[in-house]
Amino acid sequence: MSNATATRSTATAAPVNVKSNARRVLLGRDANTVYALILVVILASIFVPFFAGVTTVSFLLIDAVPILLMAMPMALIIITGEIDLSVASTAGLSAAAMGVLFHDAHWSLGWVFVACLLVGLVCGAFNGILISTIGLPSLAVTIGTLALFRGLALVVIGDSAVADFPVALTTFATSTIGGTGIPTVMIFVLVVILIFGVVLHFTPFGRSLFALGFSKEAATFVGIHVNRSKFWLYVASGVVSSIAGVFWVLRYSSAQSDSVKGLELSVVAAVLLGGVSIFGGLGGIVGVVAGVLLIRTVNYSLQLAGLPDTVLTIVTGTLLVLSVIAPSISARLRLSADRKRSKNLPREATAT
Amino acid sequence: MKLFRQAEGRASTTRRILAVAAVATAAAVALSGCAGGTATSPGNAKSFSIAFVPKQLNNPYTDVELSGGKKAAAALSGVSYSVVGPNTASASSQVSYINTLTQKHTNVIAIAANDPNAVCSALNQAKTGGAKIITFDSDTDKSCRSLFINQVNAKDVALVELKQMAEQINNEGDIAILSATANATNQNAWIEFMKQELKSNPAYAKMNLVTTVYGNDDDTTSFQVAQGLLQSYPNLKGIISPTTVGIAATARYLSTSSYKGKVILTGLGLPNEMRQYVKDGTVKEFALWDPAKIGQAAVYAAKELVAGTITGKTGDTFKAGSLGTLKVGADSTVIVGGPTEFNAANIDKFNF
């Protein structure tokens, strides 16, 4: 009896596919985006004049900074199966607050920074309370706060633009490290990426996010505080977005009501392109970073080649659509191909 | 709550990389075809490259401007002419394009700034790379450019517009201004001069500027802003709209409303856009210069700047083809010509 059982169980297990650690990394979900990034960089270096060079690194990275920053909390939020469309508006509100507090209220810069982070924190907490505590759908809530926070930015700064920030600071924001072409702020961005990467992949909290994204119930059963976790993610999103807003102001030496406008869609697109599943439960920070850089590289090389914004717009849209439908369609193809050999009880008649 | 329910099994991402790679390759192939002509040899005095960065592409006024530049570039031999820019007026995307131009060692960058400060650091970087910077239409901070090609003296514009308005309302009553964006340098300069004139000129003592509103150079917004204006200020006698989009939208609203003929509209408009409203009596008079001359002057100035025959300091002169000799005035500004006034009698003579 027990013999037979053992045999049967072995037979029912998945095809044995022993992977070494290295192979796991090289074949992982994140890796695909990294490969695509490398491929695009190589192609652009060959075909686009002037692409290969230090200047590219500099210009490309500095443009990527705000998206990279906002993509970090966004990745975690999407992994838990939610979304935050208000990030760019939060950044805009912080930028507006920065302009007003510095220029009109004459606060010292240190306090201005603190105040901006507080603005982000409050915005994030507002989203968090509505979504986790009250349980409203995040999509609708953040469409609302997208309008609300941008509207408040208008209320705060009106139609004026503040530009008289200390030159030393604005120069610092666009400076590069020696001759490497790498923007100095990338050090800070790397720290943020590292923090989010470590939190997602190496802490108990990060572990719980995947569980949360896959199934709220599965998460509850292992003692995860579902609502509390979501709340803090939105707070993090608000704070990081406000940092992006502050950077934006310094980089362009200009604080306006429409700073960072419209960036939320680029952030979501980059995160999805980076392999994070829109259904939640799947994704990694390396992939997200690669996703952001991939979008920026494609955009920048097209710009460098002198192609109009039009092409950029179409390429961005196509990349986004393909990156979400490709895995889904391939899954459907496989599903219909080996429906009979399906390992698990299928979910009722939901399949089309 | 989960944001999305997944209908199917989870996807492996093997197809994702293929999809992304396919798009990237397609994009690269597309650029390899387009990129050829943009490379130029720097430093040759006879041949040089000039790139125009307008506030936004796809704007009729911009088009007329650029057509002058293109014609002049063709008339001079060895000028490589190009236009890059964003589809919507935003300073941050202008910066990206300036960066690519810097990287391509474009000799002259001619820009109409969406924000006088936000583009500055990028322009300075271009300057460091050896590029000459000309601003046209909408200036940046003086330190960031060699020359500013201005349509007309800002004060002249302001005076003409006030004069046209005063004549039609008999120097008496409430008026309002419908401008482009709150940060548009040129519009703000004109508005400032109008305010000064209203205060200082005794003839205008009974004219009262009640408000300035912004239509963001967007047809729909301008239309609705005009409408709101008339509702909030029942005694409004006239609207001055110193922007081509704003005046056309306002004219369209007036022509279809009961205010037609009762509320006076003046400002800056394109004859082709305004012809209909002049003929149906909505608008009696408006003003503009020939925008094509700006592009033309920019190209000739660029040639001299690259050759080193002028540096952009006050007092420099240069020949500008059919425009004759132009003189660099105060603040390194070149005035191309005076405003033309359009009315029912002369409008059919113009086609731009």
Added chain:
Amino acid sequence: MTMSQSTSDSPRADPRGSSESTSVLSLISATKSFGAVAALTDGSVDLRAGEIHALVGENGAGKSTLVKVLAGVHQPDSGRFLVEGADVVFRSPADSKTAGISVIYQEPTLFPDLTVAENIFIGRQPRGRLGLIDRPAMRTMARELFGRLGVPIDPDRIADGLSIADQQIIEIAKAISLDARILVMDEPTAALSGVEVDRLFAVARSLRDRGTAILFISHRFDEVFELCDRITVMRDGAFIATHRTAEITVDGLVREMVGRDIATLFPKQEAQIGEVVLSVAGLSRSGVFSDISFEVRSGEIVALAGLVGAGRTEVARAIFGIDRYDSGSVLIDGKPLRRHTPQAAIDAGMGFVPEDRRKQGLVMDLSVARNATLTLRTQLARFGLINAKEERKAAEEWTTRLQVKTGSQDLAVSTLSGGNQQKVVIAKWLATNPKLLIVDEPTRGIDVGTKAEVHRLISELAVRGIAVLMISSELPEVLGMADTVLVMHEGRISAALDRSEATAEIVMHAASASPEILT
């Protein structure tokens, strides 16, 4: 494999070989597997016009799969399917509906945002002028249906907010309105009681008298015997026998349903029963369960038996801190929990293997290792960071100890068979070194072979001194594993039996609480 099927009182050939002209539906030797799990190995049933036919069997006997085959939700892997004597193949639920089969599921699938009348007539609303829906006519038709059922439900209210019982009535009304020749009711009375059941039976009888064939699935023997003309018994995915109701007794039926050599499947080892670990007193939640009191000692396996919906899982969830309770107390080692959260329960030494492995027990996309250590995530962290080496070590240790058959620790847990998945769930709790493990339907959806392994595992846990609270709908499992059997009925404990006094009959009767049979 198990007890022979010759216990059947009627000749085996009867239902399948039946070529009686009155046979409107016959399923013959249908098989259906989901990957490694054979849900149906010999699914057969024969329905005649004008009869109410009961389908009985334990949970996991394959009744639900058979119903879904009839409904066109699942396509059988092999076997014959005849409707009115002609072979049919259903590709979708619509095909089944077209063939005149109406299925009423235990869990009503209503559209919460539509009105009651629309829920009945969706897709076939009566149309008046211009092809527009004739709402007054629809309302009248709905009223008439409810009139026949004797239920006063407002046809114009939206379905959202209706009680399960009302929703069930609407499902029945819908089936009646479809004029189905074959009506399949999958435990329709689970959420009904008293008046509603009587009314339902009256309707069922009148339908039968008009020639409709009704397949009636129920765990309540009193209902089966009161209502049905014939009874088909299933076990382990296979047909066992069909009887005329008059020719079989409750005891005979139970024997056939359970009928297997319990000793080999349930290798219960003797464990040292020690101190009280979990003590529940007077636990109540309004509308869900009331006055639940029991104790579980170390080394003891306490089974919570009863019908689905009796409130067993709800009690367990409340103990574990997932749902709240209104009154009563939960003590672990004599001490109340710090807070009423799952985390507090885990900290106090509880573990919970939930009934829905795919949605509650595992994170299917994560690897085996990650799943196995999800409960350990805080313990594995040093200075807030998870020690990857320790994590792998812990995962390997527990998956090896439980003999999880997997190619690699890094494979997504979804690639494993049901039994191995369940072992991963148990592993993740054993890793926390629990004092008390709650296991809810531990062998649901697992093939017979692996079932025994899971049973051995649970038994070993008890030997090692862990207190086990087991919820199971499978009688043999309850009888084979438990030291103490608590039977729940409608939110209350209706019987508390020692291992020695628990028999299939007594448990069954306590679960269905049919007084006349209980005596």
Added chain:
Amino acid sequence: MSQNASAPILHGTTASRAIGRIFVSREFSVFAALALLIIITEVVNPRFLSGQGVKDLLLNSTIFVVMAVGQALVIITKNVDLSVGSILGLTAFGTGSLFAAFPTIPIALVFLIGMAFGAVLGAINGFIVTLAGVPALVITLGTLYIYRGINNAWAGSKQYFIGNQPAAFGTLSVQTIGGIPTIAIAALIVVIIAAIFMFATRAGRDLYAVGSDTDAARLFGIKVNSRTVGAFTACGTLTGLAGVFYASRFNSVGADTGSGFELQIVAAVVVGGVAIFGGSGTVTGAAIGAVLLTTMTGALAALNVSKFWQQAIVGVLIIAAILIDRILSLRTARKLRVSEARNV
């Protein structure tokens, strides 16, 4: 279960209950908010409801109302179409191009072509969404970019002005019938037809079923995919119609006509009581929501409220709308729990 569980259902007569339902319906609360807004504004600024004021109010709402009706169909099926702004841009520019290429083309034909063009664009969205089984949010976010890119590539810097089009086309959006603008009447007809479709046809009810519970709808044999594609197509068609209206009403159509409309439209629909996760709400509500939002803009201007507050107020409205929905559904859930508790 006992009798008293179904008792709460039986309060009052059918008629009084029907009236009661109207007063608690979401449409009514949106309508009340709209009425309140108009009354307050009129009291403060009597010019608000002058002949011209009413005409402007109606004309302004027309385009958003038509788009909101289309969007409501999609949202009711538990999807969303974020590409409507781009579709509007394409169809509006297409209208301009048509008149440029065929100056004598009948205006009715232009309307048909515009709607057909919109239908195709909407159907593409629908096909991708159903084919891929991926949230419509992401897909239509992508087509938002793609359609806009195509619009840019097609239009370039070309703009068509109202002056380039036949005078009859331009006056279409000015003419009034009995003081009511023609295109506002057209929009009203659209709302009525859509309302009847959604309320009284099988296909319309199917859309609710799909959005209410997709799996159940499939189980009932409702062709979920074709209904979903149908909703997207209808949304595209109506947006195409709005595009033609736009070309008639506004001064110019070009590369970025309609950009940024999507969030306003979604906001209007949500404010109008259509649940973002499908299954409930009415096109009438969505239409009133659209009128409310456009009126808000005008009213704030007429009230001399700083225009800077306008967008913030829109945000507050959206959040208030979903909060109200949540509170209502919690109340229903509590009722359900209580009635079930009584059963045991």
